[in-house]
Each structure stands twice: as C-alpha cells, then as structure tokens.
Amino acid sequence: NAGVTQTPKFRVLKTGQSMTLLCAQDMNHEYMYWYRQDPGMGLRLIHYSVGEGTTAKGEVPDGYNVSRLKKQNFLLGLESAAPSQTSVYFCASTVGGGTEAFFGQGTRLTVV
Amino acid sequence: DAKTTQPTSMDCAEGRAANLPCNHSTISGNEYVYWYRQIHSQGPQYIIHGLKNNETNEMASLIITEDRKSSTLILPHATLRDTAVYYCIVRRGGGADGLTFGKGTHLIIQP
Numbered sequence: 001n002a003g004v005t006q007t008p009k010f011r012v013l014k015t016g017q018s019m020t021l022l023c024a025q026d027m028n029h030e031y032m033y034w035y036r037q038d039p040g041m042g043l044r045l046i047h048y049s050v051g052e053g054t055t056a057k058g059e060v061p062d063g064y065n066v067s068r069l070k071k072q073n074f075l076l077g078l079e080s081a082a083p084s085q086t087s088v089y090f091c092a093s094t095v096g097g098g099t100e101a102f103f104g105q106g107t108r109l110t111v112v
Numbered sequence: 113d114a115k116t117t118q119p120t121s122m123d124c125a126e127g128r129a130a131n132l133p134c135n136h137s138t139i140s141g142n143e144y145v146y147w148y149r150q151i152h153s154q155g156p157q158y159i160i161h162g163l164k165n166n167e168t169n170e171m172a173s174l175i176i177t178e179d180r181k182s183s184t185l186i187l188p189h190a191t192l193r194d195t196a197v198y199y200c201i202v203r204r205g206g207g208a209d210g211l212t213f214g215k216g217t218h219l220i221i222q223p
Contacts, residue, residue, distance in 0.1 A: 004155070035210070040215070042213030042215055043156065044213070045209070045211070088153065092156075092211075097205075097206045097207045097208040097209075098203065098207055100158040101148075103155030105154060105155050106153065
C-alpha cells in the first residue's frame with residue numbers, strides 16, 4: 001500500500017517552461033489537495049478536488065491549473081513557470097471533509 | 113477557520129513529556145482542533161484531533177480546555193525522532209476546503 005505518491009521528486013525548470021506534477025493515491029479517497037510550501041512557512045492550499053471531474057481554487061491558485069480525470073490521480077500544471085513558483089509542492093488526500101489527511105513526500109521545484 | 117497561536121520553538125529532554133500549547137480563542141462550536149507534524153521537510157503527518165473531549169491515541173494525547181479556547185498536545189515520552197515542526201489547526205468538521213497551516217512550533221528533543 002503506497003499511500004500518496006508524487007512524481008517527480010525533484011525538477012529544475014527554466015522560466016517560461018511548462019510541466020505537470022502527478023499525484024496518485026491508492027486509498028480510494030474522494031478528496032485530493034495540492035499545497036505549496038516556501039522556506040520557513042506553513043503549507044498553503046493551491047487547488048483541491050472533492051471528486052473525479054471536480055476542482056476548486058484554494059488560497060494561492062494563480063499560475064496553476066489542475067485536473068482530476070481519474071479518482072486516484074490529481075495533476076498540477078504550470079503553464080509558464082516563474083521563479084516565484086520555486087517551492088516544495090505537497091499533495092494530500094482524505095476520505096472526506098475533516099478526516100485525516102495523508103500527504104505525499106513532496107516535489108521540490110526550482111525555476112531559474 | 114479560527115486562527116491559532118503557537119510558540120515558535122520549544123525544547124524538551126529525551127524521555128520526558130513534551131507539552132505543546134496552542135491558543136485558538138475565536139474557535140466556533142463546530143470547529144475541531146487538529147494536530148499535524150512535519151519532520152525535516154517530509155510531508156506532514158496527522159497526529160490527532162478533537163472537538164471538546166480529551167483524546168488519546170498511540171502517538172499523543174490532546175487536552176482541550178473546557179472553554180475550548182486553548183489546547184495542549186502531549187507526547188508522553190519524547191524521542192529524538194519527535195523533533196519536528198508541529199502544527200495546530202482549527203477547522204470545521206466536514207469541510208472540504210483543506211487545512212490552513214501557520215508556522216507551527218519547532219520542537220527540538222535534546223539527548
């Protein structure tokens with residue numbers, strides 16, 4: 001049972017390049033989330049999904065898009081990366097609202 | 113969600129109980145108190161949560177004051193592996209809109 005798996009674990013992008021981060025969970029969870037964490041700060045919510053085919057904006061959605069085509073996968077896209085998007089990105093999933101959240105190990109993204 | 117206030121950092125001797133305080137004076141009746149921790153930039157790990165009664169599990173105990181304006185997370189026998197940033201989060205039960213993380217408390221367990 002892998003839990004929440006994020007791909008890739010590390011990536012360096014040039015300004016203006018695009019990329020997609022993949023989050024996969026094998027716990028049949030309905031809700032999935034993408035957060036970012038900047039140095040010395042807590043996590044901030046980017047986007048989330050309460051089920052297959054649904055997405056919603058979080059606290060810091062600008063510059064990101066998401067898709068949830070399959071229940072087990074939640075994709076985070078950067079269409080035109082900027083240095084301000086240098087951060088560690090965490091994915092999480094929960095059975096339902098207010099229940100224990102399971103987090104992935106993070107993706108460390110550097111935009112130069 | 114109600115705002116929380118935690119000390120920036122704390123030390124605790126290995127083997128002793130670590131008591132981490134959290135103030136949440138504006139908490140509403142339907143809001144729960146959650147605790148997560150993050151060990152050295154890994155993904156956060158759920159510890160415990162509660163509404164108004166004290167809670168205990170294999171990791172920790174959660175003590176919530178009667179007026180619910182503050183709480184304490186207790187790690188009964190701290191080990192070096194408990195060194196981490198601990199986040200106290202208040203959110204309404206059943207809400208789908210994620211967790212609001214502050215800066216948390218950096219707990220350092222001293223050998």
